[in-house]
Structures are given as structure tokens and as C-alpha cells.
Amino acid sequence: MFNDFFEIASRQLNGGLLQREEALAILNSSDDELIELVAAGARLRRQYFANTVKVNYLVNLKSGLCPEDCHYCSQRLGSAAQILKYSWLKPDEAVAQAGIGIRAGASRVCLVASGRGPSSRDVARVGDMVGQLKQEHPEVEVCVCLGLLKEGQASQLKAAGADAYNHNLNTNESRYTEICSTHDYQDRVNTVQQAKQAELSPCSGLIVGMGESPEELVDAVFALRELGSDSIPVNFLMPFEGTPLADTWLLTPRQCLRILALVRFACPSAELRIAGGREMHLRSLQSVALQLANSLFLGDYLTSEGQEAAADLAMITDAGFRVLNAAEQSESIADKPQLRRRGAGTAVAPNA
Ligand code: SF4
Numbered sequence: 001m002f003n004d005f006f007e008i009a010s011r012q013l014n015g016g017l018l019q020r021e022e023a024l025a026i027l028n029s030s031d032d033e034l035i036e037l038v039a040a041g042a043r044l045r046r047q048y049f050a051n052t053v054k055v056n057y058l059v060n061l062k063s064g065l066c067p068e069d070c071h072y073c074s075q076r077l078g079s080a081a082q083i084l085k086y087s088w089l090k091p092d093e094a095v096a097q098a099g100i101g102i103r104a105g106a107s108r109v110c111l112v113a114s115g116r117g118p119s120s121r122d123v124a125r126v127g128d129m130v131g132q133l134k135q136e137h138p139e140v141e142v143c144v145c146l147g148l149l150k151e152g153q154a155s156q157l158k159a160a161g162a163d164a165y166n167h168n169l170n171t172n173e174s175r176y177t178e179i180c181s182t183h184d185y186q187d188r189v190n191t192v193q194q195a196k197q198a199e200l201s202p203c204s205g206l207i208v209g210m211g212e213s214p215e216e217l218v219d220a221v222f223a224l225r226e227l228g229s230d231s232i233p234v235n236f237l238m239p240f241e242g243t244p245l246a247d248t249w250l251l252t253p254r255q256c257l258r259i260l261a262l263v264r265f266a267c268p269s270a271e272l273r274i275a276g277g278r279e280m281h282l283r284s285l286q287s288v289a290l291q292l293a294n295s296l297f298l299g300d301y302l303t304s305e306g307q308e309a310a311a312d313l314a315m316i317t318d319a320g321f322r323v324l325n326a327a328e329q330s331e332s333i334a335d336k337p338q339l340r341r342r343g344a345g346t347a348v349a350p351n352a
Pocket of ligand 1: 066067068069070073074075076077113114115116147
């Protein structure tokens with residue numbers, strides 16, 4: 001009964017609310033049902049976003065050196081991950097970095113800084129960057145991600161011209177203490193609510209693959225629905241060496257698709273973004289994921305490299321989508337045939 005994904009999609013298109021048993025049926029569905037699940041989810045995706053993919057571009061304004069201890073994060077207190085560590089970028093450099101992403105097709109720039117939350121000086125500093133960015137690229141959306149906000153800071157960012165604020169719930173409430181001891185779930189909810197109250201578009205999503213059960217994942221997704229997150233980045237855990245979750249490999253590409261389908265069915269009209277870790281976890285199914293998600297980060301992440309930006313853009317056009325707000329796009333051209341110079345007839349080891 002619950003495996004009739006098209007029936008659920010039709011109900012969602014008429015304003016239905018995904019039920020818990022249905023959500024679990026999506027996560028627990030078999031590989032045999034996967035294409036049907038994706039096709040049903042794709043109906044919702046196309047209804048709200050047609051064939052567009054929103055391209056987002058991350059600028060890490062301040063990297064590493066964070067006093068918080070989020071177990072998944074390479075920038076955490078005590079992380080031995082060999083990431084780049086630097087303090088605040090100068091405004092000109094931040095705007096120049098953002099400009100590169102914009103020229104490559106990004107219609108949203110995400111200005112991110114490590115840390116528990118910003119000081120008043122940090123908010124003023126980032127506000128100046130937002131103002132400069134908006135002056136040079138008025139058409140581009142700016143999302144800011146600076147951690148936990150204090151009273152009044154969301155309004156200051158809004159006044160500076162920011163469009164959105166990102167703060168992920170990451171996982172469900174009951175297991176939050178397992179992934180962080182320096183702040184709690186409610187702190188995160190409060191920050192998203194402050195952003196909403198200041199009329200910043202709330203961006204809040206997940207990190208999956210941290211050992212959560214299907215029930216816990218459903219709790220987390222339903223919490224995002226309740227919170228009214230406009231955009232939902234789904235990160236797939238990147239198990240950085242030197243963090244407590246190093247060597248945690250719990251996802252398959254098919255399960256990643258089921259998770260994306262769950263978010264799409266639960267929040268049909270939300271911008272669903274395939275975020276960090278998509279390359280290593282979705283692998284060859286990345287372009288299939290675009291049938292459910294309508295948004296991605298172009299190129300690199302905060303502390304790790306993503307696939308080449310050109311490959312991201314080719315993946316979008318190859319799958320029949322177009323970059324939102326971009327000029328006319330042409331089909332990507334395949335690499336020229338490379339003549340074989342290994343294996344049979346040569347002294348070089350074959351490709352096997
Ligand atoms: S997720 Fe943010 S708050 Fe947590 S350790 Fe990383 S940079 Fe710090």
C-alpha cells in the first residue's frame with residue numbers, strides 16, 4: 001500500500017502531507033523499486049522547479065580554528081584534519097572569490113565562516129561584504145552562514161542586503177548530543193527561527209550517514225518541514241581523517257537517492273540541494289539525484305575539493321536540465337577519443 005509512490009506524489013501535488021509510515025516506506029524501499037521512487041519524486045521536482053538546477057557557490061570566509069566540537073566537522077576543536085586554516089578573508093578577496101563562482105553560473109553565493117557564532121564586529125564585517133557583493137552583482141542571492149546568532153544579528157544581516165541565512169539542523173533532536181557537546185539542537189532551531197523572524201529565507205538541512213536510524217532520519221526531515229526551511233541542503237558525511245567520525249562509511253548511492261526522495265516527498269516545494277559529499281557517496285548516480293534535487297554547490301566545499309566545476313555543469317546539461325538564470329546553454333562536448341596505447345599489442349599494463 002505504501003509503496004505506491006506515484007499515488008503519494010499525486011496526493012502531495014494536491015497539498016497532502018507525507019505521513020510517517022510513508023516516509024519509512026521510502027527509506028526502506030527495495031532496489032527493485034528505486035526507479036519508480038525516483039520517477040515519482042521527479043514529478044514533484046518538475047512541478048515546482050521544471051528543468052532548472054540552482055547553482056550555489058561557497059566562499060569559506062574563515063577556515064578552521066573553531067572552538068565547537070561537532071563530530072562531523074573538519075574545522076572542529078581538536079580536529080587533526082590537514083585542512084586550510086585561515087582567519088577572515090579581506091572583503092575584496094571574498095567578493096572576488098564569489099565573483100568567480102557567479103561567472104561560472106552561480107545564482108546564489110553562500111558566505112560561510114567557522115565558529116560558534118559571530119561577534120558584533122563579525123556581523124559588521126560580513127555585512128560590508130554582502131553590501132559590496134550586492135553592489136557588484138545585484139541579481140545574485142547572498143546566503144550567510146556564521147553559526148549561532150544572537151538577538152538582533154539576523155536583522156543586521158538583512159539590513160546589509162543578505163537574502164538568506166543557513167544553519168543546518170543536521171540530525172534529529174534525540175541524538176544531537178551524540179554529535180556535539182558544545183551546543184544543542186534547540187540552539188540551532190532558535191537561530192533558524194531568528195533568521196525567519198528577520199525575514200531572511202531560512203536555509204537548513206542535514207548531514208546524513210552519521211549512524212542515524214531511518215526513524216531518526218524521518219524525525220529530522222519532519223523537523224525541517226515544521227521549521228519551514230525554504231532550502232534544504234543534504235550533506236552526505238565526509239568522514240575526514242582526524243575527526244571522531246573518520247572511517248564512518250554507512251551510505252550507498254541508492255540509499256542516498258532514497259534519502260533525497262524522502263526530503264522531496266516531505267517538502268515538495270523546498271529547494272533541495274545535493275551538498276557536501278555528493279561525489280563520494282552518490283558517485284555515478286549524481287545525475288540521477290538531480291531528478292529529485294534541484295540545486296547543488298558548484299566546485300569545491302569548505303575544506304574539501306569537489307569535482308571540477310566544468311564537470312558539474314556538464315552533468316546538469318547531460319541530464320537535460322538547465323542552470324537557473326543562466327544564459328542559453330549548449331550541450332557539453334565529449335572528450336575526443338583517446339587512442340589506446342596499453343594492453344594487447346603493447347608492453348604496457350592493460351586497463352583492467
Ligand atoms: S560545524 Fe561549525 S560550529 Fe561546528 S565545529 Fe564546524 S565550524 Fe565549528
